[in-house]
Amino acid sequence: MKFEEIASTLPPRTYxxxxxxxxxxxxxxxxxxxxxxYPITPSSEIMERISIRxxxxxxxxxxxxxxxxxxxxxxxAVWAGAKAMTATSGPGFSLMQEGIGYAALTETPLxxxxxxxxxPGTGQATRVASGDLMQAKWGSHGDYHIIAxxxxxxxxxxxxxxxxxxxxxxxxxxxxxxxxxxxxxxxxRIEVKAKVKVFNRIKxxxxxxxxxxxxDGIPPMPAFGEGEKLLVTGSTHNEFGFRKTDDPLVHSKLVxxxxxKILNNQERIIKTESYHLDDAEVIVVSYGFTARSSLYAxxxxxxxxxxxxxxxxxxxxxxxxxxIHQIGxxxxxxxxxxxxxxxxxxxxxxxxxxxVIPYNQTDGExxxxxxxxxxxxxxxxxx
Amino acid sequence: xxxxxxxxxxxxxxxTPFCPGCGHGTLMNLILxxxxxxxxxxxxxxxxxGIGCAAWIPSPNFNAxxxxxxxxxxIAFATGAKMFxxxxxxxxxxxxxxxxxIGGNHLIHAAxxxxxxxVICANNMIYGMTxxxxxxxxxxxxxxxxxxxxxxxxxxxxxxxxxxxxxPYVARYSVTQPLSLVGxxxxxxxTHGFTFIEVLSPCHTQFGRRNRYDSPSDMLKMLMxxxxxxxxxxxxxxxxxKDKIITGEFSDGGA
Ligand SMILES: Cc1ncc(C[n+]2csc(CCOP(=O)(O)OP(=O)(O)O)c2C)c(N)n1
Ligand code: SF4
Numbered sequence: 001m002k003f004e005e006i007a008s009t010l011p012p013r014t015y016x017x018x019x020x021x022x023x024x025x026x027x028x029x030x031x032x033x034x035x036x037x038y039p040i041t042p043s044s045e046i047m048e049r050i051s052i053r054x055x056x057x058x059x060x061x062x063x064x065x066x067x068x069x070x071x072x073x074x075x076x077a078v079w080a081g082a083k084a085m086t087a088t089s090g091p092g093f094s095l096m097q098e099g100i101g102y103a104a105l106t107e108t109p110l111x112x113x114x115x116x117x118x119x120p121g122t123g124q125a126t127r128v129a130s131g132d133l134m135q136a137k138w139g140s141h142g143d144y145h146i147i148a149x150x151x152x153x154x155x156x157x158x159x160x161x162x163x164x165x166x167x168x169x170x171x172x173x174x175x176x177x178x179x180x181x182x183x184x185x186x187x188x189r190i191e192v193k194a195k196v197k198v199f200n201r202i203k204x205x206x207x208x209x210x211x212x213x214x215x216d217g218i219p220p221m222p223a224f225g226e227g228e229k230l231l232v233t234g235s236t237h238n239e240f241g242f243r244k245t246d247d248p249l250v251h252s253k254l255v256x257x258x259x260x261k262i263l264n265n266q267e268r269i270i271k272t273e274s275y276h277l278d279d280a281e282v283i284v285v286s287y288g289f290t291a292r293s294s295l296y297a298x299x300x301x302x303x304x305x306x307x308x309x310x311x312x313x314x315x316x317x318x319x320x321x322x323x324i325h326q327i328g329x330x331x332x333x334x335x336x337x338x339x340x341x342x343x344x345x346x347x348x349x350x351x352x353x354x355x356v357i358p359y360n361q362t363d364g365e366x367x368x369x370x371x372x373x374x375x376x377x378x379x380x381x382x383x
Numbered sequence: 384x385x386x387x388x389x390x391x392x393x394x395x396x397x398x399t400p401f402c403p404g405c406g407h408g409t410l411m412n413l414i415l416x417x418x419x420x421x422x423x424x425x426x427x428x429x430x431x432x433g434i435g436c437a438a439w440i441p442s443p444n445f446n447a448x449x450x451x452x453x454x455x456x457x458i459a460f461a462t463g464a465k466m467f468x469x470x471x472x473x474x475x476x477x478x479x480x481x482x483x484x485i486g487g488n489h490l491i492h493a494a495x496x497x498x499x500x501x502v503i504c505a506n507n508m509i510y511g512m513t514x515x516x517x518x519x520x521x522x523x524x525x526x527x528x529x530x531x532x533x534x535x536x537x538x539x540x541x542x543x544x545x546x547x548x549x550x551p552y553v554a555r556y557s558v559t560q561p562l563s564l565v566g567x568x569x570x571x572x573x574t575h576g577f578t579f580i581e582v583l584s585p586c587h588t589q590f591g592r593r594n595r596y597d598s599p600s601d602m603l604k605m606l607m608x609x610x611x612x613x614x615x616x617x618x619x620x621x622x623x624x625k626d627k628i629i630t631g632e633f634s635d636g637g638a
Contacts (some may be wrong), residue, residue: 034463034467060466060467066488229447
């Protein structure tokens with residue numbers, strides 16, 4: 001069985017959690033049993049809760065000497081058979097990038113949580129932003145694809161953490177939860193269900209661990225200690241792990257496959273939520289915490305009969321290009337509020353035929369509904 | 384490589400990647416000899432290495448689980464694997480640049496935490512793979528591709544460094560002392576906790592030819608002349624010890 005329903009480690013009921021606590025609980029529910037991290041605001045509560053709760057489930061918690069050590073030890077643990085995670089923010093995410101590229105090339109399934117804060121540099125350590133979305137996609141050198149999710153509520157911090165582990169295992173890829181300070185520190189009620197659906201790592205002893213005969217195939221993944229005499233390397237390798245750093249065919253085959261296994265499955269991976277797209281003249285495309293304000297703004301304007309819609313991106317990477325292409329062919333304008341200087345808007349402009357209007361805020365504050373209402377009113381009045 | 388150790392090598396491997404005369408080939412032989420003498424099963428072993436010539440000692444050569452990682456980070460990877468699956472016998476083999484310069488922080492922290500790892504640092508006193516740049520272990524005055532007028536900074540005493548971080552077993556030998564070295568590797572594999580062996584492993588290609596040791600044998604002669612045991616060293620004056628390399632066990636697993 002690839003997917004299996006297992007009993008929740010927490011008794012099923014309603015809880016009142018912060019987003020960061022929900023991430024820790026989601027990880028434990030998804031069978032994460034190795035965690036390594038280094039303290040950094042605003043993500044530290046994830047590691048603090050894991051350090052206590054892992055005692056109940058026999059997990060291994062390591063506070064490492066830095067974030068690069070954290071992600072490297074997570075990769076080591078995954079190859080030793082663990083489901084494993086790390087969480088960080090800002091500068092810590094930058095430090096992890098070399099390990100992220102290694103995980104992408106070695107097809108190591110793992111989950112990285114980024115509780116985004118305002119950069120660049122040390123920036124505003126305690127303030128909210130969503131400035132790391134392009135970094136999640138492009139942060140390490142070379143060509144690779146990853147999966148990045150964007151939660152908007154405490155419930156989704158829990159649910160998407162479970163989903164992140166399942167996607168990581170299904171596609172053998174690093175999966176990011178691109179939270180932010182506001183969602184991480186938000187407290188809300190969440191429902192914990194009795195059963196959790198988890199994806200079990202596919203094993204096939206003797207099969208090549210780094211290749212299949214398909215250009216977008218996902219190979220099975222053995223662990224150290226199973227007698228497979230595994231050969232794992234971050235250099236270009238053939239399907240059995242032998243370094244072939246001078247072979248153009250081996251390199252292009254490998255790089256194409258690790259990209260194609262995500263790109264060719266994007267319709268299965270990408271999740272969005274649509275509100276009033278059918279008749280909307282102006283569509284707000286929004287994600288993360290900002291999508292809460294966007295939803296409120298849309299509801300208020302709908303009450304006045306204004307033709308406003310909302311597309312919420314639950315998956316940031318791979319990018320929802322098809323649906324953006326569709327709505328961009330129907331709506332008159334797309335409005336994109338972001339807590340950065342304009343990141344996802346660039347992707348939207350690539351695929352939408354209509355006018356795409358940015359709204360950017362980088363002052364460490366959330367974007368409030370009244371700001372979006374004001375901007376949308378202006379747009380609607382000038383059409 | 385002696386044929387009696389062939390069973391420890393992957394059948395696909397037909398030659399070593401090292402320059403003829405490189406100390407890393409000898410070290411590879413001695414590590415396998417220690418494993419052979421202890422009768423440790425290769426199925427229990429995990430070899431972790433970083434990036435550099437020395438990191439190629441286990442990968443892909445050793446017929447066991449091998450993890451060839453990032454430059455400097457081998458010990459961090461090894462920590463994760465060992466902590467999650469304590470049944471694995473984990474040996475880290477990498478270069479001096481890898482383990483003690485870019486990776487120095489992981490080295491001292493793993494020693495401080497006393498993670499049950501055997502770390503073998505192949506010290507050739509230079510960055511071999513990248514073309515002979517100065518290392519944190521290059522002697523004062525050493526000529527390198529980035530210190531053409533001689534290295535002006537003192538080298539690390541790696542054993543003191545790791546000892547200071549609390550490792551229960553710390554030793555230094557040269558590949559010119561094969562019997563002692565095999566003994567030390569065996570001891571490190573049977574000692575619980577963080578064990579560290581610094582192995583002087585000559586690189587005539589990048590270090591030797593710039594420092595008047597033109598051939599592999601010149602480098603070996605230099606090591607044979609300069610290595611003194613810690614017992615011998617006790618009877619030598621500061622002046623006499625100037626260019627000497629003190630070898631032996633500096634902490635013997637009693638901790
Ligand atoms: C982050 C990073 N920086 C630099 C390098 C380039 N690099 C590859 S090997 C190496 C030095 C290896 O020296 P050492 O560990 O002493 O091993 P040796 O080759 O001498 O055996 C360097 C600097 C790299 N691979 N990664
Ligand atoms: S460059 Fe030096 S360390 Fe590297 S293989 Fe050649 S002799 Fe050995």
